[in-house]
Amino acid sequence: MARLQLKNVVKSYGIYEAVRGINLEIEDNEFVVFVGPSGCGKSTTLRMIAGLEHITAGEIVIGDQIVNRLGPGKRDIAMVFQNYALYPHMSVRENISFCLEQQKISKEEIQRRIVTAAETLHIGELLDRRPGQLSGGQRQRVAMGRAIVRNPKVFLFDEPLSNLDAKLRVQMRTEIKRLHQLLPTTTVYVTHDQVEAMTMADRVVVMNGGVIEQVGPPQELYHRPVSQFVAGFIGSPAMNFMPATLVSGGKGLLVQLEDGSSLPVPVARIELYERHVGKTVTFGIRPESISDRQERPGFAEIQAKIDLVEPLGPETMVYFAVGDRGLCACIDPESNPKPKSTMPLSFNMNQMHLFDPTTGRSLAMG
Amino acid sequence: MNVPKHTSSALPVGERLGFVAFVAVSILFAIFFLMPIIWSFANSLKPAAEALANxxxxxxxxxxxxxxRRLENVGAGWYVYAGNSILIAFGTIVLTVLVSVPAGYGFAKFRFPGQSLIFVVVMATMMIPFQSILTPLFLILKILRLQNNLFGLVLIYVTFQLPFSIFMMRNAFDAVPRALIEAARIDGASQWTILRRIMLPIALPGVATVAMFAFLNSWNEFLAALIFLSDQNKFTLPIMLVNVSSGIYGIIDWGALQAGVTVTMVPCIILFLLLQRYYVRGLTAGAVK
Incomplete structure (x- = not known):
């Protein structure tokens, strides 16, 4: 158990900078998830923490120790790999005990720890099998067993669930979270799946192009994204974006869309956006902020011609167009609209976002 | 368990005929290839007179x-030659494995300057016909005072065995996922432990293949053994076979020759059958991930 600090960490391969100066402090026992599209540098960052990649510049501190020059085996970390990386010629028991043997721990202690880990992960009856005889979920458990027996300072997970089928993934997700509650340990978890990030993390780190876009608790990222990238990446289905112009009209501000329709900015937000009047902006609104319910204060109604309807059960997704932009809305399943029909949809403008179209930064951030 | 049956009776007539034809042709080929071996073996068990019967x-x-029994009277006796052959084969296997395993590991899992070039050079030595450098080899062994010496011959065999063996071991280690090494490094294993406890057991089919080729090539080799060994007590089995055939006044003792051939063949066949499973896996390692 320890704090983990990344200070201006850079990784370059020749002239290509995969990670371009990352600063991050991870608290003791915190569960932090790195998320981002492939090639954003999240896995490289994890591998640098593990010591599997050299650091081009900067400093990594685990506990009170700078670990830049320490080998992976000396950093007191444990890692769960995407493909589990279980030793195929060893039994589950040998797989789990291998790292303890390297640390010259006594046989009795190794035995004791294996039993405890096996109980925690329900793999007691698998101990004498080979990895080849296990299912994906079981291998995943064994890989976690191998990590927890060490009582490491930091747990590292490199997309551990991406090889599992959808149902098992959800199950293992909750198990990993439960395990973290049971054995609180500083954890860094890398995934490209924003749902995993949202559900598991104390704090989510969104990376893009080798830099950190935003760090924060899942709810903060969802409600107050600092950039269009974060807004588009977090949340499923993704946020709708439309080019628009911010104009002043009547008593307040209006967001004027490409097709000419205007949506009033709620009074509470006027002060925030006032200084951007006259500018071209990117208007963002989440599908779940568009509904077919009656208009309420702060809601703006438009007439939408429905292209496509996707009933999901608890909700129904409808696709429609404003100008030449396709939008998605998440509506009450009871309303059951027909494709090609027209229906009124209201935008909950209290949950609107405006971004600078050139920098992508949120205008709410000042 | 409900296993689909592929017996000929379960198939329609056309396919059944095809299957029968396939089996017949296969048997024919098998006989064609096995015949010399069976012939040698059968002849070795006949009295001298019968061997040449018409x-x-x-x-x-x-x-x-x-x-x-007559084989014992050839030169120093067949067991001396068999002993020499075993020593040489064993020495070749051990040295080849000792060198090719670390070399293959290095080529597969480390990046160093000139890596591709060195590998190509090692491979290129496979192109040189062994016969063309007999004279320089002879001179080198003479300078090293290893001429007419079993160890010298082992060194020659190892030299010619290495390019293929290094290539085999590189492929075998290449097929081991990098993540396993990384997991072992995180587990705190040293480079030596990683090689010994993780890599080698997984690449064992490759080692078996390398060992088997080293055995077969050194066991059956004739020309180098003939040239580099001059002392009759140091000859190997293939040279003994020539001695059997040239006997007295060049009269060939066919019966004893076949007995010699059988003695020479048996270890190869046994080893091949024992290692067959590993050997096939070793050759195809890395072909498909």
Whole structure:
């Protein structure tokens, strides 16, 4: 158990900078998830923490120790790999005990720890099998067993669930979270799946192009994204974006869309956006902020011609167009609209976002 | 368990005929390839007179170990030559494995300057016909005082075995996922432990293949053994076979020759059958991930 600090960490391969100066402090026992599209540098960052990649510049501190020059085996970390990386010629028991043997721990202690880990992960009856005889979920458990027996300072997970089928993934997700509650340990978890990030993390780190876009608790990222990238990446289905112009009209501000329709900015937000009047902006609104319910204060109604309807059960997704932009809305399943029909949809403008179209930064951030 | 049956009776007539034809052709080919081996073996168990009988019979009623007994009188006796062959084969296997395993590991899992070039050079030595450098080799061994020495011959065999063996081991180690090494490094294993406990057991089919080729090539090799060994007590089995055949005044003792061939063949066949499973896996390692 320890704090983990990344200070201006850079990784370059020749002239290509995969990670371009990352600063991050991870608290003791915190569960932090790195998320981002492939090639954003999240896995490289994890591998640098593990010591599997050299650091081009900067400093990594685990506990009170700078670990830049320490080998992976000396950093007191444990890692769960995407493909589990279980030793195929060893039994589950040998797989789990291998790292303890390297640390010259006594046989009795190794035995004791294996039993405890096996109980925690329900793999007691698998101990004498080979990895080849296990299912994906079981291998995943064994890989976690191998990590927890060490009582490491930091747990590292490199997309551990991406090889599992959808149902098992959800199950293992909750198990990993439960395990973290049971054995609180500083954890860094890398995934490209924003749902995993949202559900598991104390704090989510969104990376893009080798830099950190935003760090924060899942709810903060969802409600107050600092950039269009974060807004588009977090949340499923993704946020709708439309080019628009911010104009002043009547008593307040209006967001004027490409097709000419205007949506009033709620009074509470006027002060925030006032200084951007006259500018071209990117208007963002989440599908779940568009509904077919009656208009309420702060809601703006438009007439939408429905292209496509996707009933999901608890909700129904409808696709429609404003100008030449396709939008998605998440509506009450009871309303059951027909494709090609027209229906009124209201935008909950209290949950609107405006971004600078050139920098992508949120205008709410000042 | 409900296993689909592929017996001929379960198939329609056309396919059944095809299957029968396939089996018949396969048997024909098998006989074609096995015949020399069976012939040698059968002849080695016949009395001398029968071996040259006309018409030739595959098996004869007269059964005798006479040929094997006569083998003892060839030169220093067949067991001396067999002993030499075993020593040389064993030495070649050990040295080849000792060098090719770390070399293959290095080529597969480390990046260093000139890596591709060095590998190509190592591979290129496979193109050089062994016969063309017999004279320089002879001179080198002479300078090293290893001429007419079993160890010298082992060194020659290892030299010619290495390019293929290094290539095999590189492929075998290449096929081991990098993540396993990384997991072992995180587990705190040293480079030596990683090689010994993780990589080698997984690449064992490759090692078996390398060992088997080293055995077969050194066991059956004739020309180098003939040239680099001059002392009769140091000869290997293939050279003994020539001595059997040239006997007295060049009269060929066919019976004893076949007994010699059988003695030479048996270890190869046994080893091949024992290692067959590993050997096939080793050759195809890395072909498909």
């Amino acid at each position: 018409p030739a019979a595959l098996f004869s009623k007269a059964f005798s170990f006479e040929n094997y």
